[in-house]
Amino acid sequence: MLIAPSILTANFARLEEELIKIESADKIHLDVMDGHFVPNISFGPHISRSISKVSKLPLDIHLMVTDPLFWIDQFVFPNTEYLTIHIEANHTEESIKKIKQANVKVGLSLKPKTKVYDIIPYLKDCDLVLVMTVEPGFGGQSFMEDMMDKVVELVKIRKEKKLDFLIEVDGGISDKTIDICKKSGVDMAVAGSYVFNHKDPKDAINSLK
Numbered sequence: 001m002l003i004a005p006s007i008l009t010a011n012f013a014r015l016e017e018e019l020i021k022i023e024s025a026d027k028i029h030l031d032v033m034d035g036h037f038v039p040n041i042s043f044g045p046h047i048s049r050s051i052s053k054v055s056k057l058p059l060d061i062h063l064m065v066t067d068p069l070f071w072i073d074q075f076v077f078p079n080t081e082y083l084t085i086h087i088e089a090n091h092t093e094e095s096i097k098k099i100k101q102a103n104v105k106v107g108l109s110l111k112p113k114t115k116v117y118d119i120i121p122y123l124k125d126c127d128l129v130l131v132m133t134v135e136p137g138f139g140g141q142s143f144m145e146d147m148m149d150k151v152v153e154l155v156k157i158r159k160e161k162k163l164d165f166l167i168e169v170d171g172g173i174s175d176k177t178i179d180i181c182k183k184s185g186v187d188m189a190v191a192g193s194y195v196f197n198h199k200d201p202k203d204a205i206n207s208l209k
């Protein structure tokens with residue numbers, strides 16, 4: 001299981017120290033919120049660029065924005081591995097094309113109320129599918145276990161259609177919820193509050209792994 005800590009719960013006044021604490025993770029998950037697609041504003045390209053310069057880990061960037069087409073280029077850094085857009089946002093097809101043109105891996109995310117059926121036409125272009133296990137917008141919410149049905153469905157579709165995207169979950173991941181994710185077939189888990197509220201974030205990452 002790959003672990004991508006979300007820095008949303010980190011202390012932003014001491015960001016470099018916080019990044020050092022999660023060096024043993026596989027990726028860093030950056031939650032970009034525009035105050036329109038979700039009812040919250042987090043940070044944008046400027047802070048993301050600074051993070052990209054001090055972190056050695058690949059960036060897994062989760063764009064919770066209404067118009068990804070406008071933003072994509074601004075999040076392409078040398079260590080951007082995934083740029084994930086939402087199927088519920090505008091211009092999905094064009095956005096996927098733009099991410100590919102930037103030589104970045106394509107991620108597509110679905111909110112809890114969105115069905116796997118809706119993303120099927122795009123799966124052939126995806127390197128990653130992000131199943132939200134909370135309503136996007138805030139860290140520290142409770143894990144929605146019923147989202148595991150979507151993970152199981154995606155594992156089946158991936159096999160049937162011989163595709164090779166990773167399946168990621170995001171929201172409410174902790175030592176209590178990671179096992180059901182593993183059993184359902186998740187490849188990568190995002191964890192924010194569990195890692196950054198832990199007295200030793202390195203131990204938290206280890207226990208999830």
Ligand SMILES: O=C(CO)[C@@H](O)[C@H](O)COP(=O)(O)O
Nearest residue numbers: 136137139140171172192193
């Ligand atoms: O995308 C989001 C929230 O919209 C997430 O990445 C959260 O930031 C994860 O936080 P926890 O639920 O692990 O606290």
Ligand SMILES: [Fe+2]
Nearest residue numbers: 006031062170
């Ligand atoms: Fe996220």
